[in-house]
Amino acid sequence: MKDLLMARTEPIRWRALIFPWISVAYLTLIYGLPTACATFVWRSSPWAAPPAWIVLFLVVAGALSLPHQGAVRPGKFRRDLNDLAYFHRRLYGLCWTAVYYNTPAYYVCLSVPPLKWMTFRLFGYRGSMNFTVYPDTWIRDLPLLDFEDGVYVSNRATLGTNIVLGNGTLLVGGITLRENALVGHLAVLGPGVEMEADAEVGVGAAIGLRAKLQESSFVGARCGIAHGVLVGRNVTIGPHSYVDNAAVIHDGVKLPARSTIASRSIVDKRPSRPSVAKAWA
Numbered sequence: 001m002k003d004l005l006m007a008r009t010e011p012i013r014w015r016a017l018i019f020p021w022i023s024v025a026y027l028t029l030i031y032g033l034p035t036a037c038a039t040f041v042w043r044s045s046p047w048a049a050p051p052a053w054i055v056l057f058l059v060v061a062g063a064l065s066l067p068h069q070g071a072v073r074p075g076k077f078r079r080d081l082n083d084l085a086y087f088h089r090r091l092y093g094l095c096w097t098a099v100y101y102n103t104p105a106y107y108v109c110l111s112v113p114p115l116k117w118m119t120f121r122l123f124g125y126r127g128s129m130n131f132t133v134y135p136d137t138w139i140r141d142l143p144l145l146d147f148e149d150g151v152y153v154s155n156r157a158t159l160g161t162n163i164v165l166g167n168g169t170l171l172v173g174g175i176t177l178r179e180n181a182l183v184g185h186l187a188v189l190g191p192g193v194e195m196e197a198d199a200e201v202g203v204g205a206a207i208g209l210r211a212k213l214q215e216s217s218f219v220g221a222r223c224g225i226a227h228g229v230l231v232g233r234n235v236t237i238g239p240h241s242y243v244d245n246a247a248v249i250h251d252g253v254k255l256p257a258r259s260t261i262a263s264r265s266i267v268d269k270r271p272s273r274p275s276v277a278k279a280w281a
Contacts (some may be wrong), residue, residue, distance in 0.1 A: 016081035018120040021096055028059045030098050054105050060116060061124025065095035072143045074173045074191070079164065096123055096140060108137045114164065131177075144174035148197075151177045154185040161191055163209075173209070183223070199231075202239065220257070 015026040031231040038053035051188035066136075069090030081087050099106055099119065109115045110133065117129050124143035133139060141161040155157065160171045173191025177183070181195040192210035195201070199213040202220045208227035213219065217231045230244040231237070235249050238257035243249065249267045261267055 007145045013082050015084070019087065019090065026064055026091065026094055027098065029064065030057065030095070055110050055115065057102070057105055058099060058119045059122070060079050061095045061099050062119055065092050066093075068092040071144055072124065072141050072172075074144065077170045077172065079168055079170050089172075091172075092240065093140065096142070099123075100135075100139075103135050110135060114166055141172065141174075144172070146174060146176040148179040148181075150178065150180040152181075153177070153183045154187070156186050157183045158188045159183070160188060163191060166205055169262050171209075190227075196233075208245075208266075214251075226263075 005090075030144075034053040034056040037056050038049040041052045043048040044089070067089040068091045071085045072092055073085075073115040075085075077083060077086045077089065079086060099109070103141075109119050111240045113129075120129065120142060125145055126143070127145060127147040128151070130149040131147040131153070134155040135155045136155050137144060137153050138156075138158040138160075143255065144161045145159065159175050161175055162170055164170055171191055172235060173198060173230070175189055176194040177195040178195060178199070181197065182200040183189065183195075184201055184205065184278045186204045189195075189199045189201070190207060190209045190211070193207050193212070195213045196215040196217075198216045200218045201207060201213070202218070202223065204221055205219050205223040205224045205225070207213070207219070208229065209227045211225050211231070213225075213231045216233055216236075217235040217237075219225060219237045220241065222240050223237055224242040225231070226245045228252065229243050230248045230252065231243075232249050232251035234252050236254045237249070238241065238255050238259060240257055241255055241261075241262040243259075244263035244265075246263060247261045247265045247267065247279045249255070250269055252269045255261070255265050255267070
């Protein structure tokens with residue numbers, strides 16, 4: 001009787017069981033339909049077969065992602081396929097990574113404006129289309145990306161809208177890049193980061209969770225900006241500097257190279273070098 005009661009209260013783990021089969025079906029459609037269409041087109045117009053394959057490949061992958069985009073939202077989720085939100089995130093990710101890791105098709109997509117518009121809109125992106133990314137710029141969770149005109153994200157940069165945590169959960173947050181914001185080569189942005197107009201992150205810098213870089217601020221090469229930091233307008237942070245959690249750097253401050261700012265500090269503008277005062281006990 002006890003075993004029977006436990007069996008009734010134990011969750012049914014059917015999503016994890018069907019996920020591999022849905023994945024196979026999706027991949028078969030994503031690659032199979034374009035191949036069948038291109039084979040048919042090849043018989044009459046060989047020159048048209050490759051473009052037909054690429055266009056249909058992008059359309060099918062984007063269309064299959066549509067039912068799962070509601071699960072692409074900020075929050076913390078269990079990395080368990082039986083969790084409804086994570087189940088749909090994984091299927092959305094399968095559709096997107098099919099495009100992202102198909103470098104030739106993705107390169108063509110980014111190079112042809114109508115294809116770029118169609119693909120990003122199908123995958124749930126709603127910001128400005130006047131932005132630059134590269135095939136090796138890591139982006140995911142397109143509904144959580146908000147770009148304004150002139151945004152430039154260099155090659156091999158990472159817009160990390162999700163972070164895997166060691167406790168078995170996934171932390172997800174949006175990333176906002178305002179007009180003419182620039183993310184340098186190999187730079188990393190965490191969930192919840194916002195860069196205002198003309199803000200710049202240098203080569204190899206890392207920006208932590210929910211950090212905010214205000215208008216025309218500059219973070220130098222190889223800097224570390226920790227979680228919850230506020231960088232004011234027209235601030236310059238020299239290369240190889242580190243700003244710890246929840247620090248506030250006021251407008252106009254110029255930090256020299258290799259500066260270290262303590263956690264929860266306020267950095268005020270001074271005629272010589274900046275002074276650091278504790279903001280909170």
